[in-house]
Amino acid sequence: MRSRETLIPVYYRLAEDIKQQIEAGVLKDGDLIPTETQLGEQYGVSRMTVRQGISLLAEAGLIETVKGKGSFVTRPRLNQLVIDLKNNGADNEQLCYKLINVNLIRNKSDLATELGFIGETNIITLKRLLFRKNLPIAIEEKFLRYQKGKPLLETMLEYADLPELVAKHQDSVPVRNDVVISVSALSTEQAELLEANEGLPALVVKQVIFAKEDKPLGVSVMVCHKDRFELKATSYPISGRL
Amino acid sequence: MRSRETLIPVYYRLAEDIKQQIEAGVLKDGDLIPTETQLGEQYGVSRMTVRQGISLLAEAGLIETVKGKGSFVTRPRLNQLVIDLKNNGADNEQLCYKLINVNLIRNKSDLATELGFIGETNIITLKRLLFRKNLPIAIEEKFLRYQKGKPLLETMLEYADLPELVAKHQDSVPVRNDVVISVSALSTEQAELLEANEGLPALVVKQVIFAKEDKPLGVSVMVCHKDRFELKATSYPISGRL
DNA sequence: TAGTGGTCTAGACCACCCG
DNA sequence: GGGTGGTCTAGACCACTAG
Structure with a gap:
């Protein structure tokens, strides 16, 4: 299921969406974000694509993923300058x-x-x-x-x-x-x-x-x-x- | 073609190999690393796996990838502390x-x-x-x-x-x-x-x-x-x- | 036009965690 | 044992670059 009408990649939109939710306080420190499978269904997209978005969030320090458990929202470590x-x-x-x-x-x-x-x-x-x-x-x-x-x-x-x-x-x-x-x-x-x-x-x-x-x-x-x-x-x- | 005998992922080994070449001076600032397809053949691995390794190197600031051209070795930006x-x-x-x-x-x-x-x-x-x-x-x-x-x-x-x-x-x-x-x-x-x-x-x-x-x-x-x-x-x- | 990286799929098997 | 993320495949189409 493509959504190529929009020029920006799906994985990027997905990451941006979750980032918004974190910054708005909908998702709080320690919360579990939806599983990769769930997000895949939600966005009508394959799991590898979801993972690409997730990895962006992890890179930015907004979430931490734990094998076997899920991806947790983390308070940004602002002490790293x-x-x-x-x-x-x-x-x-x-x-x-x-x-x-x-x-x-x-x-x-x-x-x-x-x-x-x-x-x-x-x-x-x-x-x-x-x-x-x-x-x-x-x-x-x-x-x-x-x-x-x-x-x-x-x-x-x-x-x-x-x-x-x-x-x-x-x-x-x-x-x-x-x-x-x-x-x-x-x-x-x-x-x-x-x-x-x-x-x-x-x-x-x-x-x-x-x-x-x-x-x-x-x-x-x-x-x-x-x-x-x-x-x-x-x-x-x-x-x-x- | 798997190489699961080794416990570490293929994409990680690939990234590590290229990192070694950069630190040893074999690959120099501005050099082009092999294309994703070439690396895939070289390591007997699919392109997505190669890309995963490449993205590690890019994250670490060791290379920069340019669409349509390739991935270039970059001098690490040590001014970012x-x-x-x-x-x-x-x-x-x-x-x-x-x-x-x-x-x-x-x-x-x-x-x-x-x-x-x-x-x-x-x-x-x-x-x-x-x-x-x-x-x-x-x-x-x-x-x-x-x-x-x-x-x-x-x-x-x-x-x-x-x-x-x-x-x-x-x-x-x-x-x-x-x-x-x-x-x-x-x-x-x-x-x-x-x-x-x-x-x-x-x-x-x-x-x-x-x-x-x-x-x-x-x-x-x-x-x-x-x-x-x-x-x-x-x-x-x-x-x-x- | 040929080659490159960027995006994406629809599967698969694994290791790990928890109840 | 059922669910999670981690790794990986063998394709595909696209946008971009260059000769």
Whole structure:
């Protein structure tokens, strides 16, 4: 039984319908939704099609299916936040970058160890300043393993973010990205770059990219002027894809 | 053609195989993976089964499928981070809560407006202190719309996080959760509670929970001692489900 | 036009859960 | 044992892309 008059797929309509019922409170946390067979009859559709819709809901975190029992409505886990580091602080306002310096540091195994680059002695460091409306808002310093035969283009240095840089410069495939957000005070040098007072509190975002087996590929430390930069995030689950 | 000797589903093995190839660098960013028909022949399996595996990879962000063209390997978007607010700063160390106060504020429409509770005059506020090893690490203040006939239990006040509290106290279904992370200085009162000096920089995590149509349900503001609390996050895409 | 992924069917057998 | 979701089949038609 097709319903191809409508342009949107049946499984999508089914998922949307159930989502509405959950958001309207008709289906509550812990409730069982109709079985796949029932939904199939209800929509005049085969079970595989129903399952496609169900899986959308499960993906979005609206339901949880349990083998042998059924699919339960779950309160969305709003504590899982998604932060988009790339476009943060942007807000459609023109953000610009200014490259401060690029260095190749050789044979500084102490620095390498500190960064977690075990056995690595050559490290590329690059520092840039982020501006919004001619006002410096953050200092960003990156550390990368040096890899022979993978030149870094000037334009890339200026514009790329850490994951992009790592992807372009390294052969290893990035697999994980850990971030720590903390607070510190501006050093003399940092204060000068940010046109602020020494000792002013700053938001620090430290990011480490790993390949398989916890091999660190790159580190990025962003020191942000407290009054000119905020990190924003939105929870993902419920109004994500659906 | 079944391969039921192995206990794990075929579609899962297929996805795992392709994931290995991507992580090993055999399949690179932008590469086309074999077509669904080819994979079906290769694994001796029907196309729907192949699609199930493919969809796992797409979910994990390892590939992107384009209608009429094929499925392309994509560099994982590591800029999308997942932060688990609930278990943050916990690190298996015993975290405890101390309830400071609970208030029902009536007819303070200015406060309600400030919080975004339009047309609402009765607000519940509750403040608690977070400890780790008897050291105060953060002050958390929550603001909720007051809803009649939904009592708040003492134990809940002390232990629940914001999404949980909102879910229990409100009929409206939470749909979105916005978070802003910033830096501020401790007030006299805050400094006293945190056993720290006034003016000390602090990490501020403000969280707003919304129902449909941007109706705010609850607000939480967490002020964290800079040396006793860090926010940690790990990127999700690549090594998430698969 | 040939090839691709997107949707969908009408079955099947299985493992799991519960009364 | 009866019901549930999990896996899988061998087809089908469609919309889209590209040469």
